[in-house]
Amino acid sequence: MTIATATAQSELVQGLGPAEAQGVLALGARVTLPPGAQLFKLGETAERMYLITRGRIALTLPMQVLGRDEDILVEERLPGETIGWSALIPPHRFTLKASAPLETDVLAFSRAALLEHFATRPAVGYAVTRNVAVVMGHRLQVFQAMWLRQMQQMVALRSA
Template identity: 35%
Template sequence: MKHKSIRELLAEQPFFHDLRDSDLDLLAGCGENAHFRAGETIFGTGEPADYFYLIRTGRVSLDIHAPGRADIVISTLGPDEVLGASWLIPPYHWNFDAIAREETGAIRLDATCLRGKCEDDPALGYRLMKSFAQVIVDRLQRVRLQLLDVYGTPAARANG
């Protein structure tokens, strides 16, 4: 079986469907394959956000830890989902831990390299931002739904 090139793998990612071929050529130059064992930390809170990931296989959790209580899983991400947005916004530090919950394969994109290319080519930057904005808004809506705690016990008690 022939290994696919990063360029081919990027083209398969739904996240990049709105990008142009020339964009993908540029991005491919910033990308590499990455593999994580189950339980391996992909990045940790406070570390520099120098990469983002496109998950190809496996599952990753975003965790937050606080003293005196068990680690909390904020959300899990799986195949074809984007991991990491903090590379977009200064000061470029991770706010959560990302842990591979299973054997996980991903494409790692070098953020420093990407940020440079976006600054040089604002049109590319805009197209990439649009792709990210869609993901971020979608996640925001999910988080709002989570916040509603729809399955919670109704506060007031009555006949029901």
């Protein structure tokens, strides 16, 4: 998958026509992250949303492992996928840490630019917001299932 294809077929602009999709994607600023670079921190104010165009982004949460603070991989995102939707959803605070395990390119969309664009194109704003809702809903469902699986395993251990 080429960068252009990954961008044009990205989940962020699903349901938009080519011109509308290009109008949204043109708002993004290309950023290259070197291996190990941090894109955003846990708890940081979310000013930008990101679309991955090349490489990979690891989303992590802190955890104590054998007395040490470790970043535990929670999700991994690939080209065409969106991260940082907290920029569009109040209270605009990142709930994960994002970093690039290898050299990675992203398009960074500022909240102000997106909202200004949507204000004059409500249909585009609706489509993009719905796409973001799909990403959020999917994560919720995956983690709901993961949580219940852990509960089941804990109950099995307790009753063993």
